[in-house]
Amino acid sequence: MTGFFTVCTMEEEGADPVIAAFYRAALEPGQWHAALRAFARLAGGDVACCFLKAEAGLAPSRAHICGLDEQAWEDGYRRYYHAIDPGYTVLKQGMPGRMYLMQDYISARAVARSEYFQDFYLRAGVRYSCSGTIRDGGGLTILSAHRAAGQGRYDGRTRLQLQRVLEHLPNVFRLRDTAQQAQVHGALAWAALDELPRAILLVDACLQLVFMNQAAQRLLCGPPLAPSLASATAAIVLRGGKVGVRATAVQQRLAQRVRQVCAG
Incomplete structure (x- = not known):
């Protein structure tokens, strides 16, 4: 073994152990939940998500979720609320490969008037998010961390830590895809x-x-x-x-x- x-x-805290957890998840799919749990802790919250969303407005797929009721996500976000998510609008207008603090783009007034926030996001127990995208095939993979209102707003240092993790995600997915091929061609695992x-x-x-x-x-x-x-x-x-x-x-x-x- x-x-x-x-x-x-050799630090116990920071982005490095989280990055390592994502690489492990690339080789061991059962470790995705642990990687996202570590990502949520790094963000100072309890909820993290990683999912693929087609750019054509189709519902997300290939979701990994930590700290949020998966059934609520399936019945709520995936079925309807993804189409009116103001955070996704910010990501579409921004650059892939960068983490965005939604608190800087969505005002308290907008939150109070948003169907997404009032009927779904706040009811799920979360208030602040930090999200970014990378290209993944024909769509965008979205990596996001979420905090409850009582956990407070994000600061710049935390965003930079989460940014470091996002920058490794393309390599993580390349390793994941090559490892899947390696089940047939064993030498590819070492090459990856x-x-x-x-x-x-x-x-x-x-x-x-x-x-x-x-x-x-x-x-x-x-x-x-x-x-x-x-x-x-x-x-x-x-x-x-x-x-x-x-x-x-x-x-x-x-x-x-x-x-x-x-x-x-």
């Missing part, structure tokens, strides 16, 4: 990991290195990094084919978590 992790700074811009290490339960992609090789085995970049990876080392970190306490935590993943 093996497990993989992405190389990032090798092409990802994010450094990925595959290890066994004893932290023995099984595979690392080209980005990881450049990061860990290439020429010395500039000082501004070196601090982010200096803690990660390879010793006798095993992945480790310099800090003993962190090494113990890493070993424990890898064992748990492999056992799972």
Whole structure:
């Protein structure tokens, strides 16, 4: 049994663990809910959605939802309210690849007069959203995080954290699509990991290195990094084919978590 992790700074909070969760969901479809739950936590709320919406105004499809009653979403948003969602109007007028804070575009007065807000969104228990789109085939994939009124408005720093996640979504979907093909052509799975811009290490339960992609090789085995970049990876080392970190306490935590993943 093996497990993989992405190389990032050794922080418990921030966008990096969320980005890693989305990459894992690309390879393990059952992990989409966990990835969205992490995205919602990063946003300071409880609700997150990721779904495909055709540009021609058709109802959304391929939805992943966290923190919202899926039946209400199917019977409400997908059936009707998507057509009058003022946030989608903002996204259509904006640029794909950017997260937008709807609080900056939809006034309190507009909320009070909006059928979407009054009959659906507020009744679902949410008030503020941060959303962005990427191109996905013939339509747009929308990634959004939502906060209840009591959780307050978004700040600029949170938007930038969510923006970092959105920027990885095209790579996540490429990995997802290639992994699906790899069920027939096994070599494609390794090729997909090798092409990802994010450094990925595959290890066994004893932290023995099984595979690392080209980005990881450049990061860990290439020429010395500039000082501004070196601090982010200096803690990660390879010793006798095993992945480790310099800090003993962190090494113990890493070993424990890898064992748990492999056992799972």
